[in-house]
Amino acid sequence: MTEPAARRDELAAALDAVRARIARAREGAGRDDDPRLVVVTKLFPASDVDLLAGLGVTDIGENRDQEAAAKCAEVRDRDRLTVHFIGQLQSNKAASVARYADVVQSVDRAKVARALARGAEAARRVLDVTLQVSLDEAEGRGGVAPAGVPALAELVAGEPTLRLRGLMAVAPLGADPRPAFDRLLAVSRALRADHPDAGWVSAGMSGDLEAAVASGATHLRVGSAILGTRQPHR
Numbered sequence: 463m464t465e466p467a468a469r470r471d472e473l474a475a476a477l478d479a480v481r482a483r484i485a486r487a488r489e490g491a492g493r494d495d496d497p498r499l500v501v502v503t504k505l506f507p508a509s510d511v512d513l514l515a516g517l518g519v520t521d522i523g524e525n526r527d528q529e530a531a532a533k534c535a536e537v538r539d540r541d542r543l544t545v546h547f548i549g550q551l552q553s554n555k556a557a558s559v560a561r562y563a564d565v566v567q568s569v570d571r572a573k574v575a576r577a578l579a580r581g582a583e584a585a586r587r588v589l590d591v592t593l594q595v596s597l598d599e600a601e602g603r604g605g606v607a608p609a610g611v612p613a614l615a616e617l618v619a620g621e622p623t624l625r626l627r628g629l630m631a632v633a634p635l636g637a638d639p640r641p642a643f644d645r646l647l648a649v650s651r652a653l654r655a656d657h658p659d660a661g662w663v664s665a666g667m668s669g670d671l672e673a674a675v676a677s678g679a680t681h682l683r684v685g686s687a688i689l690g691t692r693q694p695h696r
């Protein structure tokens with residue numbers, strides 16, 4: 463067990479290093495806007511979230527409902543954090559996610575969108591939503607194919623308890639992320655033509671955040687580069 467002060471220093475140094483990487487990538491791309499850093503805290507304890515909040519982190523990402531619900535209940539400064547749900551979402555978990563998440567990034571089918579809308583209504587909340595797009599159309603990793611984005615976007619935009627904010631994607635495994643992120647930006651441009659408020663593009667993780675910044679991502683989801691290697695679920 464690491465002492466809290468030592469863990470704080472470790473997180474502060476890693477956070478600085480990631481912020482420096484983002485700044486360098488922005489300079490390289492000639493961007494003067496700052497992408498939002500979502501720190502992915504899955505498999506790390508609420509105490510780490512508290513330390514990160516103390517270091518100026520405003521957004522955290524979680525990918526499993528049970529773990530995320532428990533952590534949100536335990537975190538000290540919950541009200542000062544924006545909680546992003548980024549994991550594959552089953553419609554039977556949507557009501558639970560709607561109670562604690564502020565943003566759901568991984569909406570990829572109509573059934574999940576409708577269940578989330580009903581859950582938000584029951585919780586008397588309005589959720590920000592991004593559609594997860596599949597950039598390689600691989601089975602099992604989630605995401606709507608680019609051709610399916612307009613219909614799903616219409617559905618989400620028509621739900622009073624959901625706010626359509628944009629798109630999210632994970633780079634294809636084992637391929638250059640840059641062309642994939644460029645494709646995502648093209649899908650985003652088409653989406654914005656019909657939904658001008660849906661300009662968020664969530665892309666880029668610990669290993670490929672530079673490519674995402676260069677492509678124009680507005681949100682980065684960074685876990686292991688800040689928190690360290692994740693232990694597998696017990």
Ligand SMILES: *Cc1c(COP(=O)(O)O)cnc(C)c1O
Pocket residue numbers: 502504525548549632666667668669683684685686687
């Ligand atoms: C875990 C996860 C991340 C963070 O990945 P790292 O490589 O640890 O930065 C980002 N996005 C999604 C969807 C994830 O599940």
